[in-house]
Amino acid sequence: xxxxxxxxxxxxxxxxxxxxxxxxxxxxxxxxxxxxxxxxxxxxxxxxxxxxxxxxxxxxxxxxxxxxxxxxxxxxxxxxxxxxxxxxxxxxxxxxxxxxxxxxxxxxxxxxxxxxxxxxxxxxxxxxxxxxxxxxxxxxxxxxxxxxxxxxxxxxxxxxxxxxxxxxxxxxxxxxxxxxxxxxxxxxxxxxxxxxxxxxxxxxxxxxxxxxxxxxxxxxxxxxxxxxxxxxxxxxxxxxxxxxxxx
Amino acid sequence: xxxxxxxxxxxxxxxxxxxxxxxxxxxxxxxxxxxxxxxxxxxxxxxxxxxxxxxxxxxxxxxxxxxxxxxxxxxxxxxxxxxxxxxxxxxxxxxxxxxxxxxxxxxxxxxxxxxxxxxxxxxxxxxxxxxxxxxxxxxxxxxxxxxxxxxxxxxxxxxxxxxxxxxxxxxxxxxxxxxxxxxxxxxxxxxxxxxxxxxxxxxxxxxxxxxxxxxxxxxxxxxxxxxxxxxxxxxxxxxxxxxxxxxxxxxxxxxxxxxxxxxxxxxxxxxxxxxxxxxxxxxxxxxxxxxxxxxxxxxxxxxxxxxxxxxxxxxxxxxxxxxxxxxxxxxxxxxxxxxxxxxxxxxxxxxxxxxxxxxxxxxxxxxxxxxxxxxxxxxxxxxxxxxxxxxxxxxxxxxxxxxxxxxxxxxxxxxxxxxxxxxxxxxxxxxxxxxxxxxxxxxxxxxxxxxxxxxxxxxxxxxxxxxxxxxxxxxxxxxxxxxxxxxxxxxxxxxxxxxxxxxxxxxxxxxxxxxxxxxxxxxxxxxxxxxxxxxxxxxxxxxxxxxxxxxxxxxxxxxxxxxxxxxxxxxxxxxxxxxxxxxxxx
Numbered sequence: 117x118x119x120x121x122x123x124x125x126x127x128x129x130x131x132x133x134x135x136x137x138x139x140x141x142x143x144x145x146x147x148x149x150x151x152x153x154x155x156x157x158x159x160x161x162x163x164x165x166x167x168x169x170x171x172x173x174x175x176x177x178x179x180x181x182x183x184x185x186x187x188x189x190x191x192x193x194x195x196x197x198x199x200x201x202x203x204x205x206x207x208x209x210x211x212x213x214x215x216x217x218x219x220x221x222x223x224x225x226x227x228x229x230x231x232x233x234x235x236x237x238x239x240x241x242x243x244x245x246x247x248x249x250x251x252x253x254x255x256x257x258x259x260x261x262x263x264x265x266x267x268x269x270x271x272x273x274x275x276x277x278x279x280x281x282x283x284x285x286x287x288x289x290x291x292x293x294x295x296x297x298x299x300x301x302x303x304x305x306x307x308x309x310x311x312x313x314x315x316x317x318x319x320x321x322x323x324x325x326x327x328x329x330x331x332x333x334x335x336x337x338x339x340x341x342x343x344x345x346x347x348x349x350x351x352x353x354x355x356x357x358x359x360x361x362x363x
Numbered sequence: 364x365x366x367x368x369x370x371x372x373x374x375x376x377x378x379x380x381x382x383x384x385x386x387x388x389x390x391x392x393x394x395x396x397x398x399x400x401x402x403x404x405x406x407x408x409x410x411x412x413x414x415x416x417x418x419x420x421x422x423x424x425x426x427x428x429x430x431x432x433x434x435x436x437x438x439x440x441x442x443x444x445x446x447x448x449x450x451x452x453x454x455x456x457x458x459x460x461x462x463x464x465x466x467x468x469x470x471x472x473x474x475x476x477x478x479x480x481x482x483x484x485x486x487x488x489x490x491x492x493x494x495x496x497x498x499x500x501x502x503x504x505x506x507x508x509x510x511x512x513x514x515x516x517x518x519x520x521x522x523x524x525x526x527x528x529x530x531x532x533x534x535x536x537x538x539x540x541x542x543x544x545x546x547x548x549x550x551x552x553x554x555x556x557x558x559x560x561x562x563x564x565x566x567x568x569x570x571x572x573x574x575x576x577x578x579x580x581x582x583x584x585x586x587x588x589x590x591x592x593x594x595x596x597x598x599x600x601x602x603x604x605x606x607x608x609x610x611x612x613x614x615x616x617x618x619x620x621x622x623x624x625x626x627x628x629x630x631x632x633x634x635x636x637x638x639x640x641x642x643x644x645x646x647x648x649x650x651x652x653x654x655x656x657x658x659x660x661x662x663x664x665x666x667x668x669x670x671x672x673x674x675x676x677x678x679x680x681x682x683x684x685x686x687x688x689x690x691x692x693x694x695x696x697x698x699x700x701x702x703x704x705x706x707x708x709x710x711x712x713x714x715x716x717x718x719x720x721x722x723x724x725x726x727x728x729x730x731x732x733x734x735x736x737x738x739x740x741x742x743x744x745x746x747x748x749x750x751x752x753x754x755x756x757x758x759x760x761x762x763x764x765x766x767x768x769x770x771x772x773x774x775x776x777x778x779x780x781x782x783x784x785x786x787x788x789x790x791x792x793x794x795x796x797x798x799x800x801x802x803x804x805x806x807x808x809x810x811x812x813x814x815x816x817x818x819x820x821x822x823x824x825x826x827x828x829x830x831x832x833x834x835x836x837x838x839x840x841x842x843x844x845x846x847x848x849x850x851x852x853x854x855x856x857x858x859x860x861x862x863x864x865x866x867x868x869x870x871x872x873x874x875x876x877x878x879x880x881x882x883x884x885x886x887x888x889x890x891x892x893x894x895x896x897x898x899x900x901x902x903x904x905x906x907x908x909x910x911x912x913x914x915x916x917x918x919x920x921x922x923x924x925x926x927x928x929x930x931x932x933x934x935x936x937x938x939x940x941x942x943x944x945x946x947x948x949x
Contacts (some may be wrong), residue, residue, distance in 0.1 A: 117919060117926045126929040132936025136578045143575030144552050153555030154435070161427075161435045178435040181369070181424040185491060185503035188376050189510050192484045195383065196514025199477050204521045284384050291380035294373050306426035307369035 166315040167324035168245045175249065176330040180308040183330070184293060187337055191290050194341045198283075201348045203356055212270045212354045225267025232260035240335035244324040250331045254338025262346060270354050279347050286340035293333040296326055364415060365422040367408065368439045368494060371449050372504075374405045375487035379480040386476025398479025399460045402486055406453035409490065413446035417866060421496070438558050440496035443863020444702065448618075448625055451709055452489035454846075455617045456482055459610035462717055462839040478518070485511035485614065492622055498547050498583075498634070499557045501626070502540065505590070509536050512619060516607040522822065528606035531924050535599040536589055538931055543586025549579040550634070559633035566639035577946045580641050581939045583630055584649075588934070591623025593687060594657040595934040597680050598927040601664070601920060604676035608824050609720030612672065613713035616679040621705050624686045628698070632868050642945035643693055649941035650691025655781055658684030660916070662788040667909055667917060669731040669808075671719045671796055675712065678755065678789035682708055685782055689770045692778075695869040699861035699876040700770030703850060706860070707754070707762025710847030715751040715793065717840035718744050721832055722800065724823045731796050736803025741832070745801035747840050752797055754847060756790020756893035757783075757886045759878070762850025765857060767889075768882025779885065787889040791896030798901045805901035 117125075145151065162173030175183050203209060236257025243249030265273040300309035308330075316323035378401030382394055389397075412420065420441030423429070427436025460482055488508030495501045513536075517529030551557060553575055554565025566576060585596070592600040600620070604612050627650070635641045661681025668674035682704075689701035721744050723729050726737055738745060754761035759768075767786065771779045798804040823829070850856060861876035900907045919926070 117921050117923065122923075122926055122929050125926075125933050129929060129932025129934070129936050132939060133932055136574070136581060136936075136939050139574035140549055140578035143573050144549075151555075153433075154551075154557070157433060157435050174435070177425065178427060179437055179500075181437045182500055182503050184372070184376070185488075185500065185507050188484060188487065189503070189507050191380070192481065192488075192507060192510040192514065195379075195477055195481055195484070196510065196517075198474060199481070199514055200517050200520050202474075202520070206521065280387060284387070287380045287383035287386075291377055291384060294377045294380065297369070298373060298377075300425070301366050301370070304366075306366055306422065307373065307424050309426040311426065 163318075165310060165325060165327075166318040167327050168319045169243065169247065169249070171247070172244045172249050172327055172331060173324070175251075176243075176327045176334070177310045177324070180297070180310075180330060183334065184297065184308070187290060187293060187334060190338065190341050191286065194286060194344050197345055197348045201352050207356050207358055209355050210357050214269045214271065217267060217269070222267045225263040229260055229263040229267070232263065233257055236260055236339070240332065241321065243331040243335070244327045245319060245321070250334030250336075251338050254335045255342055257335075258339045258342035258346070261343060265350070270350070277343060277347065279344060282340045282343045282347075286337060286344060289333045289336035289340065293330055293337070296329055296333065364412070365420050365441070367412065368420060368422040368441045369424055371405060371409055371412070371453075371490040371494060372487050374408070375401055375483040375490065378402075379483040379487070382476035382480040382483070386474060386480070389475055391475040394476040395460070395464055395479055398476075398483060399457060399464075401483055402453055402457045402460055405486065405490065406450060406457055409446055409450035409453050412441055413443065413450050416441055416443050416446050417863060419443070419867060433561075434558070437500050438496040439494045441494055442867035443860070444625070444629075444867050445494045447702070447706075447860070447863065448493035448622065449490040451706060452493065452614075452618045452622075453486055455614055455709060455713055456486040456489075458713060458839050458843060459613045461835055462613065462720070463608070463610035464833070464835045481511050481515050482614075485515065485619075489618065489622060493625070496560065496633075497558050498550065498562060498630070501559075502543055502547060502586075505543070505586070505626075506540055508619060508622070509533075509540065509590075512536075512611075512615060515611040516603050516615075518608050518611070519606070519822070519824070522606070525606040527922060528602040528604075531922070531927060532599045532603035534924050535596070535927050535931060538928060539586040539589025539596065542582045542589075542935065546579045546582030546584075546586070549575055549582065553579070559630065563634045563637050563640065566634070567637040569639055572639060572641060572946050574946070576635075576640065577939065577942060580635055580942060581935060583634075584627060584938060585931070585935045587623045587626040587630065588653070588938070589623070589931065590620065591627065591683050591687070592620050592657075592680050593623075593653050593683060593934075594660045594680070595930040595937070597657065597661070598920060598930060600680060601673050601676045602922060604679075605670060605673045609672075609716055609723065612675075612716045612720075616676065616716060617709040617713040620679055620683060621686070621709065624683060624690060624701075624705070627687070628690045628701075628868065641942055645942040645945035647691050647693060648944075649938055650687045651778075652941055653938070654684045654687030654689075654691055656684070657681070657687060658781055658785040660684075662785045663913060663916060664920070665789050665792045666907075667913055668792070671722065671729040671731060671800075672716070674731075674792055674796065675715055675719065678792065679712060681785050681789050682712075682755075685767075685770075685785055688778055688781065689774070692774055694773045695865050695872040696773035696874045696876070697770050698864050698868050699857075699874055700766050700768070700773060702766070702860050702864045703762055703769060703857055703876060704766025707764070707766055707847045707850045710843040710850070711751050711754045711761065711763060714747060714840035714843040714847070715755070717836065717843065718748045718751065720824070721829075721836060723821055724825045724829045724836075725832065727821060727823050727828055729821055731799055732808045734800045735807050736800070738801040739803060741801065743837060744832075744840075745797065747844060748797045748801060749794065750844055751840075752790050752793030752893070752897075753890055754790075754844070755786065755793055756890045757786045758790075758890040759883050759886045760848065760851040762847045764886040765851040765876070765878060765882070768879065768886055769857075769876045771885055772879065772882060783885060783889045783892070787892035787896060790890070790893035791900070794893055794897035795900045798897055805904065808904055
């Protein structure tokens with residue numbers, strides 16, 4: 117297809133789609149209205165189970181099955197990355213050379229690393245209480261480790277990041293989510309039913325029944341997954357070379 | 364029994380998790396056996412639930428059973444079609460895992476479990492999509508099966524074309540998924556619901572359809588039709604199928620693409636079929652036009668391929684067109700026919716891919732011209748390939764033929780001609796390949812034009828070129844063909860399928876799906892046509908060879924992802940235009 121023809125097709129399709137969107141926008145409910153059928157029900161259900169953070173109640177209780185799917189998508193993507201970015205026959209692994217890091221950067225990274233790591237873990241642990249949760253906290257915790265790459269060098273990062281352990285952690289936490297769900301089936305209620313544990317006291321760490329458990333599983337899964345993802349991409353960029361020495 | 368529905372998703376996902384957790388220590392045999400065992404167990408569960416699915420099972424995950432008619436949870440619907448699709452997906456996953464037993468050249472170092480784990484995740488995604496009764500949940504599982512499929516397609520990452528094919532597949536399908544997500548958002552804005560039946564009810568209480576309903580319909584259907592590879596959303600499919608490892612092709616062509624058609628059927632029936640949805644005439648117009656277009660383009664592209672995997676991929680596009688025409692008619696009998704057709708097609712198409720994989724691993728080529736006469740020693744494979752071609756053309760008593768006959772009877776008139784022609788051309792193309800490759804008939808074809816994709820110079824997927832074909836690789840296509848035959852000949856099977864499809868779709872309309880004299884005759888006509896086409900192509904190659912007017916059509920398959928994106932946008936607009944008249948007048 118010539119560039120001209122491609123642009124014509126694109127313009128026609130884009131114009132049609134834009135017209136459709138504009139027309140649809142006039143049918144949308146007005147901004148700032150007070151009718152939120154699902155929101156009202158979700159808040160009600162969340163308070164009934166003493167989960168202070170309604171978003172977590174939606175994620176890990178009311179629609180925990182969606183979260184199972186989303187977690188599996190992340191798990192699949194990580195697995196796919198591991199498979200696709202493997203060291204192929206025509207590639208070899210080189211040792212990355214240490215690089216000089218500016219002193220302020222090094223100091224900053226080393227000071228912030230523990231703070232960022234603890235913040236990530238805090239966000240995971242308080243998922244049922246305050247905004248955040250396993251997905252967000254997991255990303256913060258995982259990226260915190262990579263401050264070491266900025267502050268020191270790749271070999272230092274590799275030392276605190278044994279990929280094998282993280283891969284097993286990724287798979288085990290995904291399995292833990294499923295096993296928690298299956299416990300509901302074994303108990304005779306339903307898959308992922310939040311009826312096994314007491315709901316606890318509202319707005320305390322041990323409230324919400326199985327919400328903190330599923331939240332923790334997701335936190336661990338996401339943290340491990342991000343570490344592996346970044347490791348695979350960094351390996352390609354830093355370590356793996358084509359056989360003729362090109363990166 | 365309801366509580367067991369989520370296990371169809373949970374079992375394969377847990378299997379994949381365990382495979383990865385222990386995969387670093389497991390030897391390859393153990394990992395592959397475990398994968399087979401898990402997918403077989405899930406298949407058994409799906410079949411057992413399917414046999415007990417009347418009346419349909421429903422399960423609210425997390426025990427969020429509705430109070431006063433509303434719920435915040437997710438509902439799973441275990442009716443005949445949903446569980447039947449899960450069973451089909453599980454059985455095909457098992458078949459391709461068995462076929463790929465010890466198959467790949469090089470599992471990633473210390474990751475022997477990753478290939479079977481990806482297959483299990485793929486299976487879990489398909490099962491979830493099949494049984495969910497919640498639109499957002501359907502989107503999540505749609506994405507899960509896509510993510511697994513992208514990774515599996517690009518598995519042989521050493522080759523540049525594998526990366527290109529998987530990238531085109533990933534970009535176009537993700538684009539479709541975003542369209543679907545926007546459609547879901549529009550429906551949610553209107554109704555505040557996510558369960559399919561509740562959205563439908565919400566639309567109906569709001570009043571007649573308007574621009575928002577149309578936009579939601581078009582966007583959701585775009586996502587599903589991209590997956591179904593309907594023209595002009597189809598460009599990713601030949602590129603992806605040509606490069607994906609053969610066992611993955613069996614799954615992609617056999618069942619994943621068909622999930623798009625299933626989704627269209629499910630979503631229209633539950634969400635848009637009420638007075639507040641899209642009028643029936645509009646859906647009929649949209650799906651019939653797109654279906655005929657898909658059938659015609661698929662059949663033409665199929666006939667002019669010499670890369671055997673691409674040829675089979677294009678024939679899948681052609682048959683999807685026929686499925687869409689059947690589903691678009693909204694007749695209960697046509698639904699029954701399409702269901703049978705889909706079951707029969709899955710077995711035959713997977714078997715044909717399996718046979719092509721044998722050629723690839725034995726000769727390092729899937730080029731029809733280069734392989735001329737070289738397949739002579741593979742007598743068993745030749746018989747299977749010919750049977751597959753005949754079944755694809757609609758020869759009784761295969762399941763495809765029964766399904767086609769039932770649908771043709773329901774549709775009647777000119778659409779029957781489309782059915783007969785498309786199946787004759789696709790079947791004829793497969794028979795032509797069989798005649799040349801396995802029997803060396805006709806003159807050795809000359810080298811084709813430069814813009815053709817030849818299938819020569821492909822790397823075998825096994826460790827070495829096979830000198831002897833392993834029994835598993837021979838047994839799997841044979842069993843798949845036998846399964847497809849069983850769909851047509853097992854007494855009472857068609858009746859059960861028809862009953863469960865109608866129970867779920869058309870409110871329990873009483874129909875009968877069985878062989879009729881007219882159906883058998885039409886099947887024989889299309890088979891005879893296919894044989895004639897194949898014979899003519901082999902004996903007089905120049906008569907049915909490439910024509911200049913087909914060149915622009917074939918050039919559209921450019922491999923340029925930008926082109927494919929432009930076509931997706933144009934397709935969305937086309938879909939909107941086709942469904943517009945009823946909204947304007949209604």
